[in-house]
Amino acid sequence: MDTIELLDQLVAFKTVSKDSNLPLVDFAESFLRERGFICRRVLDPTGLKANLIASIGPGGADGIILSAHTDVVPVAGQAWSGNPFRLRRDGDRLYGRGTADMKGFVAAALRIADRASRLALGRSLHIALSHDEEIGCVGVRSLLSDLKDRRFSAALCIVGEPTSMRIGIGHKGKLAARATCWGRGGHSSIAPLLMNAIHLATDVTSVIRRQQSDIGNNGLRDEAYDVPYTTIHAGKIVGGTALNVVPDVATVDFEIRHLAEDDPTILLERLQSQTEALLAPHRMLFPEAAIGIEVLNAYPAFAVSPTARAVTTIKAWLPEAGTTKVSFGTEAGLYVATLGIPTVVIGPGSMDQGHTPDEFVDVAQLHACDAFLDRMLVSLGRRLRRPA
Numbered sequence: 001m002d003t004i005e006l007l008d009q010l011v012a013f014k015t016v017s018k019d020s021n022l023p024l025v026d027f028a029e030s031f032l033r034e035r036g037f038i039c040r041r042v043l044d045p046t047g048l049k050a051n052l053i054a055s056i057g058p059g060g061a062d063g064i065i066l067s068a069h070t071d072v073v074p075v076a077g078q079a080w081s082g083n084p085f086r087l088r089r090d091g092d093r094l095y096g097r098g099t100a101d102m103k104g105f106v107a108a109a110l111r112i113a114d115r116a117s118r119l120a121l122g123r124s125l126h127i128a129l130s131h132d133e134e135i136g137c138v139g140v141r142s143l144l145s146d147l148k149d150r151r152f153s154a155a156l157c158i159v160g161e162p163t164s165m166r167i168g169i170g171h172k173g174k175l176a177a178r179a180t181c182w183g184r185g186g187h188s189s190i191a192p193l194l195m196n197a198i199h200l201a202t203d204v205t206s207v208i209r210r211q212q213s214d215i216g217n218n219g220l221r222d223e224a225y226d227v228p229y230t231t232i233h234a235g236k237i238v239g240g241t242a243l244n245v246v247p248d249v250a251t252v253d254f255e256i257r258h259l260a261e262d263d264p265t266i267l268l269e270r271l272q273s274q275t276e277a278l279l280a281p282h283r284m285l286f287p288e289a290a291i292g293i294e295v296l297n298a299y300p301a302f303a304v305s306p307t308a309r310a311v312t313t314i315k316a317w318l319p320e321a322g323t324t325k326v327s328f329g330t331e332a333g334l335y336v337a338t339l340g341i342p343t344v345v346i347g348p349g350s351m352d353q354g355h356t357p358d359e360f361v362d363v364a365q366l367h368a369c370d371a372f373l374d375r376m377l378v379s380l381g382r383r384l385r386r387p388a
């Protein structure tokens with residue numbers, strides 16, 4: 001079975017993050033079990049979604065993980081030329097939701113799993129499939145803590161997010177947070193005697209904007225990124241019920257996308273103290289006024305040295321591939337942080353097409369990924385020589 005045939009089947013599973021991914025996991029698990037893989041599921045609390053880890057080979061800590069997420073972003077509101085959940089080939093392009101992000105890599109991983117099952121492996125091959133990546137790398141965490149509990153380790157993890165088959169050696173981390181502003185509500189005719197929570201919320205966004213300009217002018221820089229510094233922005237403000245009512249509560253949702261060298265908790269503490277300062281002049285009159293910041297979701301930045309063994313290993317299989325730092329987040333930082341496994345990001349297709357209507361992957365990208373994994377498989381065929 002080739003990668004395109006497998007991709008055709010995978011695209012047909014409607015694994016939008018809000019829905020169950022179990023039909024896809026059932027398919028992948030039976031595919032892998034039939035080929036001798038030992039499979040283990042880690043379910044989410046609802047039981048409607050699962051992570052899957054599947055292994056073949058002699059065991060030990062010197063195997064390789066091929067890691068992918070099974071979920072895709074929604075298609076609602078997007079203008080597709082055809083059914084997004086039916087793979088459509090037009091020339092050299094394969095269209096369908098998830099073709100780039102990242103069922104193309106899942107298909108390539110299943111193809112190489114089939115090939116691996118017909119060899120006597122010197123080192124193990126692991127396939128790790130997660131759920132709910134697209135909503136903030138949520139699902140993989142339970143898989144990683146399960147693996148940690150079982151003292152699982154590996155020599156290398158390949159996260160196959162679309163990098164156009166370049167070697168991804170870094171991405172920014174992300175922290176999403178909510179500032180809730182409490183004021184004093186009442187009739188708008190006496191507005192100046194009250195504390196308008198929407199006004200507080202706009203003060204918070206001013207603090208956020210000042211932070212961004214300070215970071216842009218004085219912060220750390222990494223010119224490998226299009227925006228070479230840590231960013232912070234407000235993406236959503238909610239507050240108020242009617243024009244003639246002064247609102248007593250409003251929220252500002254904001255996110256920090258940070259360089260690996262920047263600690264987002266320090267940024268958050270600075271924000272908290274600057275927002276506290278906003279309230280200081282009003283303490284006497286409005287003791288109930290407050291601004292509370294809560295973290296909604298976070299995943300770590302990912303950074304690996306271009307000279308690290310994980311990168312030179314990949315380069316040996318793909319000498320023509322350069323390195324890149326990607327603008328999107330992945331599960332890579334969590335593999336490093338939770339399991340300490342050397343990790344790189346490399347996969348077929350481009351995130352320029354990820355999440356868009358008429359998402360596609362080039363056939364040539366899938367072939368390049370197949371060739372890359374074929375070379376990886378050769379290296380699994382031989383056991384590493386033990387150090388003397």
Ligand SMILES: [Zn+2]
Nearest residue numbers: 069101102161
């Ligand atoms: Zn992805």
